Amino acid sequence: MGLSQNGPPAIEFAGLTKRFGTFVAVNRLTFSVPAGSVFGFLGPNGAGKTTTIGMLLGLIEPDEGTATIFGHDVRTDLPAALARTGALVERPSFYPYLSGRTNLRLMARIAGIDDPKRIDAALEMVDLTARANANFGGYSQGMKQRLGIAAALLLEPDLLILDEPTNGLDPAGQHEIRSLIRDLASAGRTIFLSSHLLHEVQEICTHVAIIHRGTLIASGPLAEILAGGERLAIRVDRPEAAADLLRRLPVVRGVEEQDGHLLVDAPVDEAAALNRALVEAGFAVSALGVRESRLEERFLALTEARRGEG
């Protein structure tokens, strides 16, 4: 496996729309998920993520538009679309008094898989081999979720769809699932996950799409979404006077004081010039660095214009 450059995208949405009565839950959604990406589908609660995933898996009938998986239209050729797809969209339901392995074996039987090697491989991929014979009921939250992902891996999918995979997990469980997602992605699988956790998406995703009230507001490589949002962090004595001086410089778009730093919105390659201006004016600059742009800030900036609409 590996990043496929030439084949069809893992997922493609074109004009996908879903209405509930007069309410438009998903509005002409158009974007694609490159094969090999870890794709974060971001939006606040109620934005339409679960409805979109439901349409992608053939569980909800769209009103308009198409969704394809590796080139197969889910409305006209669902079996082919799902043949290479594993999904975890709800909390997995397993029997608490049966072991992880037995639970997985039952799932495999339902899916028509009788090769025990597949079960061992799935347990191994989610790092549950050592605890496979313990009862599911005694598993930690993270382990329970990992077993759910193992079930989604039984069909050896090239695409894994995870709806809010860390929702409801404690911090240790969230950490387990994030590192598992990274491992699964490094084997070349495409992972499409929905989340309302911006920091989580920034940590593990290569690409993102942001939806707000059913409408796409941005999509693309994470680096492109974040581009231009980085700021210079300057630690200086007399920060208020320094901020006044910086605001008068034409390259400076804005200055904000935060945690004892000045955060300066200016081109990053102007750092030396800003430093010189401060030093020449008699300020003592004790630290100067680049503060990476955070998805949270980009998200707020992108959704700001739409606040108060509707």
Ligand SMILES: Nc1ncnc2c1ncn2[C@@H]1O[C@H](COP(=O)(O)OP(=O)(O)OP(=O)(O)O)[C@@H](O)[C@H]1O
């Ligand atoms: N069957 C339904 N009938 C009517 N309205 C619905 C139905 N399903 C979802 N909705 C509405 O559509 C909107 C989108 O819901 P959806 O569950 O897709 O959002 P979401 O982004 O997944 O949010 P969450 O993270 O809360 O699940 C919400 O306003 C929801 O109330």
